[in-house]
Amino acid sequence: MRVIFQGAFYFYKQIISLLSASATHFQPLADKNSGSQRKHWHNWHRLPPSWVNPLLILVWLIVGISLRLINLTAKPPWTDEFATLVFSLGNTFLSVPLDRAIAPDILLQPLQLNPAASIGDVIHNLATQDSHPPLYFVLAYLWMKLFPSDGGLVSLFGARLLPAIIGAASIPCVYVLGRVAFRSRLVGHLTAAMMAVSPYGVFLAQEARHYTLAILWVIGSLTCLVIATRHIQNRTPLPIWVALFWIGINALGIATHYFFTLTLCTEVVVLIFLAWLQLQTSSSPSELARVKGKGEGGKVLNPLPFTLSPFPSPHPAFLGWQTTSSKFSLLFSPPWRRIYAVAIGTCVAGLIWIPTLLENENRGALTEWIRGSRVGLDWLSPIFQALGTLIAMISLLPVESSQALVVIPSGVVMLTFFIWAVPILLRGIKIQLQQPESRMMIQVLAGVVISAIAIFFIFTYFLGIDLTRGARYNFVYFPAIVVLLGASLAVCWHPLQIETEQGKNGITSIGKWGINGKKAVMLIWLMGFFSAVTVICNLGYQKYYRPDLFVQLIQQTSPTPVLIATTHKTYVHTGEMMGVAREIKRANSLQNPLFLLAHQDRDPNASTIALENTLKQLPRPFDLWLVNFHAPVAETAKTCVTSDTQSLPPVDGYEYELYHCQ
Numbered sequence: 001m002r003v004i005f006q007g008a009f010y011f012y013k014q015i016i017s018l019l020s021a022s023a024t025h026f027q028p029l030a031d032k033n034s035g036s037q038r039k040h041w042h043n044w045h046r047l048p049p050s051w052v053n054p055l056l057i058l059v060w061l062i063v064g065i066s067l068r069l070i071n072l073t074a075k076p077p078w079t080d081e082f083a084t085l086v087f088s089l090g091n092t093f094l095s096v097p098l099d100r101a102i103a104p105d106i107l108l109q110p111l112q113l114n115p116a117a118s119i120g121d122v123i124h125n126l127a128t129q130d131s132h133p134p135l136y137f138v139l140a141y142l143w144m145k146l147f148p149s150d151g152g153l154v155s156l157f158g159a160r161l162l163p164a165i166i167g168a169a170s171i172p173c174v175y176v177l178g179r180v181a182f183r184s185r186l187v188g189h190l191t192a193a194m195m196a197v198s199p200y201g202v203f204l205a206q207e208a209r210h211y212t213l214a215i216l217w218v219i220g221s222l223t224c225l226v227i228a229t230r231h232i233q234n235r236t237p238l239p240i241w242v243a244l245f246w247i248g249i250n251a252l253g254i255a256t257h258y259f260f261t262l263t264l265c266t267e268v269v270v271l272i273f274l275a276w277l278q279l280q281t282s283s284s285p286s287e288l289a290r291v292k293g294k295g296e297g298g299k300v301l302n303p304l305p306f307t308l309s310p311f312p313s314p315h316p317a318f319l320g321w322q323t324t325s326s327k328f329s330l331l332f333s334p335p336w337r338r339i340y341a342v343a344i345g346t347c348v349a350g351l352i353w354i355p356t357l358l359e360n361e362n363r364g365a366l367t368e369w370i371r372g373s374r375v376g377l378d379w380l381s382p383i384f385q386a387l388g389t390l391i392a393m394i395s396l397l398p399v400e401s402s403q404a405l406v407v408i409p410s411g412v413v414m415l416t417f418f419i420w421a422v423p424i425l426l427r428g429i430k431i432q433l434q435q436p437e438s439r440m441m442i443q444v445l446a447g448v449v450i451s452a453i454a455i456f457f458i459f460t461y462f463l464g465i466d467l468t469r470g471a472r473y474n475f476v477y478f479p480a481i482v483v484l485l486g487a488s489l490a491v492c493w494h495p496l497q498i499e500t501e502q503g504k505n506g507i508t509s510i511g512k513w514g515i516n517g518k519k520a521v522m523l524i525w526l527m528g529f530f531s532a533v534t535v536i537c538n539l540g541y542q543k544y545y546r547p548d549l550f551v552q553l554i555q556q557t558s559p560t561p562v563l564i565a566t567t568h569k570t571y572v573h574t575g576e577m578m579g580v581a582r583e584i585k586r587a588n589s590l591q592n593p594l595f596l597l598a599h600q601d602r603d604p605n606a607s608t609i610a611l612e613n614t615l616k617q618l619p620r621p622f623d624l625w626l627v628n629f630h631a632p633v634a635e636t637a638k639t640c641v642t643s644d645t646q647s648l649p650p651v652d653g654y655e656y657e658l659y660h661c662q
Helices: 002-022 052-069 077-088 119-129 135-144 156-182 183-198 197-203 211-234 240-256 260-282 287-292 316-324 327-332 334-351 354-359 381-392 405-433 436-461 471-476 478-493 517-536 547-557 571-587 606-615
Strands: 029-031 035-040 562-568 594-601 622-627 656-661
Touching: 002 478, 029 077, 052 156, 052 183, 052 197, 052 316, 052 517, 077 119, 077 135, 077 156, 077 571, 119 135, 119 354, 135 156, 135 211, 135 240, 156 183, 156 197, 156 436, 156 478, 183 197, 183 478, 183 517, 197 211, 197 381, 197 471, 197 478, 197 517, 211 334, 211 436, 211 471, 211 478, 211 606, 240 260, 260 334, 260 436, 260 471, 334 471, 381 405, 381 436, 381 471, 405 436, 405 478, 436 471, 436 478, 471 478, 478 517, 547 571, 547 622, 562 571, 562 606, 571 594, 571 622, 594 606
Parallel strands: 562 594, 562 622
Antiparallel strands: 029 035, 622 656
């Protein structure tokens, strides 16, 4: 064990030295004409060796993929993952019989590999039975053909490996976004480092779902937005290849998850802000003087090698045209015309999915869970849910543990960490806003985050659709949060760029408790690393359903054959029982277990009648487990001996009642 810790410490020191070597070009330069407080952030004369940057990216990639692969199959799949598995195989939930007792193998049949299924079957089943676009499912269909079956069922490792790999691919991609946005390798590396250990990123990467692919498209679309912002600043045409790439990324994003359109909405808000800001700055009286760089008496107004305004002026030859024509003509200048073309192309790519969205009439039941009540304190729940998700993107210790001895210290450590870290991170953002070359990028990325959160609350409070209940939906702005974090940490890495405090021992420190800049960055990264370990151990972002624990409870409680009955509305309830059936098949210790999916449309009594008919046909003795059974109990069940379930432990995702039918 000592050797392992020594090796880990040595590895950590090497990472820090590499990061320091890569960051040498980020040292501030004081401008002798502008005072000691005005510094230029980019010194390109002291670049690190060419091998340092790719090596560092490889290090972040190795850390990220390792965290995403550890315990990949340790946690049982839940209903949404079963939907991915079934539809990606080209199968359907409709093959599972309802209203009669069935064996686990029949319930698990949709999870068996289907050589006869085609990509057309995948697309058709999604269009008629699900509420998601098909791109990821088609990729998963091709991917899972590479893996053999696991006990006759589709390989869970293979299904989860695909999003894990895609999630790891977002690490170098977000490096590109950070570097392009701030023209800094240090920002890029710190962004990639935080993406590698983000507990939220690890959580999404370890589920057989499409969110990591959607995050990849969000990163690509935001990169195009950043490039477009540069061209708006410089008033130069957006390159055609960037416009086409942007349209393609947006089309792929919509084809992966419909909520990607929320990212597009945030980009629209940001572009409207940029247009308004350009209109305000381009027609001001000081524009001519700023362009010429001289004030009254021929004095230089701006001695810096970059402009103070976020929108550099055009060449003076065009200034006369701008002052005589309407200022709104700027909105039809070369950069904006191609941005409009991107918007039109994206709209066309999105409109083709409208008929698919309108085709399935059963989607209301699939999204019923997200329509929360608004009574009393329920009005405050979305605020805390949104705040909790934001916090868990950076830090998440085992506060979800069932043991108070674990929860209390974890909560105290997290609270202490954020009391220390938040002022440091906010100061870093403030310093970035003071730098002319980074101010606009901070505004753009912060605009994406603020707009996304505002849209979430509009859906929640005005449309009655509580998007804050699903932490996974925050993928629409997650990359922007990580880049802002990387930009703030880049300031912390060089404490000379911020207001410093001199400790008693002469150590330059930032924030509280005498911790210097580099150590602060290391501590924040280590907190993210331990938070990622919390997630992979199922102590954070815990699974909504624990069929493994429920099956263990049945084994300990029922020595006789069992009937597990539940009310059924959609394939979500089928997935709940699939999780139990899969664990029973793996344990192989129950005597002839049976399942009943009692279908319930509008009349709850329909499920009661199905249960009544099934109980009359089964030979006794057996134990009846009513699991998530939302209907009146059948009269035949009342003749059985009711077990005191209050003495039994609760199980996440499974509310149950036990009847001993002798």
